[in-house]
Amino acid sequence: MTVPADGLPERVTIYEVGPRDGLQNEQAIVPVEVKAEFVRRLVAAGLPIVEATSFVHPKWVPQLADAHLLMTELGEAGRHLPVLVPNERGLDRALELGLEHVAIFGSATETFATKNLNRTFDEQFAMFEPTVARAREAGMDVRAYVSMCFGDPWEGAVPIEQVVAAGTRLLDLGASQLSLGDTIGVATAGHVKALVSAFVDAGVGTDRLAMHFHDTYGQALANTFSALQAGITTFDASAGGLGGCPYARSATGNLATEDLVWMLTGLGIDHGVDLDAVVATSAWMAGQLGRPSPSAVVRALSGSAG
Amino acid sequence: MTVPADGLPERVTIYEVGPRDGLQNEQAIVPVEVKAEFVRRLVAAGLPIVEATSFVHPKWVPQLADAHLLMTELGEAGRHLPVLVPNERGLDRALELGLEHVAIFGSATETFATKNLNRTFDEQFAMFEPTVARAREAGMDVRAYVSMCFGDPWEGAVPIEQVVAAGTRLLDLGASQLSLGDTIGVATAGHVKALVSAFVDAGVGTDRLAMHFHDTYGQALANTFSALQAGITTFDASAGGLGGCPYARSATGNLATEDLVWMLTGLGIDHGVDLDAVVATSAWMAGQLGRPSPSAVVRALSGSAG
Numbered sequence: 022m023t024v025p026a027d028g029l030p031e032r033v034t035i036y037e038v039g040p041r042d043g044l045q046n047e048q049a050i051v052p053v054e055v056k057a058e059f060v061r062r063l064v065a066a067g068l069p070i071v072e073a074t075s076f077v078h079p080k081w082v083p084q085l086a087d088a089h090l091l092m093t094e095l096g097e098a099g100r101h102l103p104v105l106v107p108n109e110r111g112l113d114r115a116l117e118l119g120l121e122h123v124a125i126f127g128s129a130t131e132t133f134a135t136k137n138l139n140r141t142f143d144e145q146f147a148m149f150e151p152t153v154a155r156a157r158e159a160g161m162d163v164r165a166y167v168s169m170c171f172g173d174p175w176e177g178a179v180p181i182e183q184v185v186a187a188g189t190r191l192l193d194l195g196a197s198q199l200s201l202g203d204t205i206g207v208a209t210a211g212h213v214k215a216l217v218s219a220f221v222d223a224g225v226g227t228d229r230l231a232m233h234f235h236d237t238y239g240q241a242l243a244n245t246f247s248a249l250q251a252g253i254t255t256f257d258a259s260a261g262g263l264g265g266c267p268y269a270r271s272a273t274g275n276l277a278t279e280d281l282v283w284m285l286t287g288l289g290i291d292h293g294v295d296l297d298a299v300v301a302t303s304a305w306m307a308g309q310l311g312r313p314s315p316s317a318v319v320r321a322l323s324g325s326a327g
Numbered sequence: 328m329t330v331p332a333d334g335l336p337e338r339v340t341i342y343e344v345g346p347r348d349g350l351q352n353e354q355a356i357v358p359v360e361v362k363a364e365f366v367r368r369l370v371a372a373g374l375p376i377v378e379a380t381s382f383v384h385p386k387w388v389p390q391l392a393d394a395h396l397l398m399t400e401l402g403e404a405g406r407h408l409p410v411l412v413p414n415e416r417g418l419d420r421a422l423e424l425g426l427e428h429v430a431i432f433g434s435a436t437e438t439f440a441t442k443n444l445n446r447t448f449d450e451q452f453a454m455f456e457p458t459v460a461r462a463r464e465a466g467m468d469v470r471a472y473v474s475m476c477f478g479d480p481w482e483g484a485v486p487i488e489q490v491v492a493a494g495t496r497l498l499d500l501g502a503s504q505l506s507l508g509d510t511i512g513v514a515t516a517g518h519v520k521a522l523v524s525a526f527v528d529a530g531v532g533t534d535r536l537a538m539h540f541h542d543t544y545g546q547a548l549a550n551t552f553s554a555l556q557a558g559i560t561t562f563d564a565s566a567g568g569l570g571g572c573p574y575a576r577s578a579t580g581n582l583a584t585e586d587l588v589w590m591l592t593g594l595g596i597d598h599g600v601d602l603d604a605v606v607a608t609s610a611w612m613a614g615q616l617g618r619p620s621p622s623a624v625v626r627a628l629s630g631s632a633g
Contacts, residue, residue, distance in 0.1 A: 022477070022484035026517035171328070178328035209593025210552050211332035239586035239623035243548040246516050247332070280545035287515025317545035
């Protein structure tokens, strides 16, 4: 039954990260033709934005070593899909292919910047500067992920002002949108509202913010509801909850696209996604990966025994 | 990090249903001494109310056929714990044992009343009347579950006024509290607010309402956050998410106590529960059942590989 709630947006954009953030965190190496079909099916299901892959060095993420091949396989249709570019070398590959959207991946904490980017907190912005500048010159749109926006495994709780500082510096470089990531899933609903408020107070409108929640502690959808109330209209999600193994100790999975769609539909919020088509796609991909989907909605609707 | 949100209660009471609603829906038959230890550990973990079992006919629920034995085993400590009594025969057994709290289980829909109680919607109240009256005469406190408050597998969406009618009739019989159940897990956050508002409009204060969410479609915690905003201060939950097999097609599990505790702690809402103790108890019980816990928090914190 559809029952709207007060003060929520009329329409939400789902930014699908399954093929990139999902598959990057799965153990299995998926064949490129399966990835291409996965992307095509997600686009066909009405997902307005599907991040296809990452031009990261295969040494770091062997799961996405076929990034160039995948984008070639997708052809003209792939040119509209965003890809992650960790640095200028990644951007070069996106430029060669004539892609229109790229994403960079920053950190809200010193420790994660050091471990993931091999840069200090401050140095990361110097590293991103030429990447963003050249992408913008080429007419590309640039999204900036900000990871560890709520907690960090080494530093614990992350101060809100530090996240706002990281985010505004990335916007100042020329990014059009920030994706605020709860990379380890420790956010709760009040923290979400406080972070969004701090960005708004710093002059960053909710139209430039997306939320990227992980379900490690089961909080992703409660946090989404809280973010909706704070005016957020773009949410990252991963088809079938891809990226979090339901059996692993740290099931750091992304919010499942299907669980998000179910809530939005119940709230009467327009999203444009065909739920049954996404469920069928995720059930098919779970079969490819040889294990059940972590998404509650996929389990309930697909009958794939998990 | 603890970050409160506006307009939420300062304190919440968790009504633990794992030993009854959880084990009733597990396939395994758990030995009575394991059940007794389960109950004792949950009480020791600070859960203020632990529903211990149900005096239902073993033909219907063989998992709880040892109800009398369990309550005898728990002895004096068990007298303060609520038990479900489906009818006067169940009440007789609670009276013999000198128990102080019982719960009855009504239905918001005609079809489920017929299937579960073998009564029409109206007839169920006539059936409950002597049970509640005799319990109250004996000085017992009576809680009334209302099942299928949002959707019903046969009737679809359940009209809010029908739920309010069922609930107010159970309160009029002498119940002190209603537990409004989303038995098949189809509620979303706006529907929750609308139902609570309708009860308040009908003169039933939020202090007489508890919410009982299932996580079938991943919505339980988002619905809880919505209910907190509507002023609800009592929530049913099941340790480890007991009652929903993570592998089954219809994982109709209860909201996991640990996931609820995690959110309440993050919001700075007092609950009095020792999270580590509940996690350890649920991990132990998952071992007894021979399968992983469906609770995200238990998986993340216990290292029990699910």
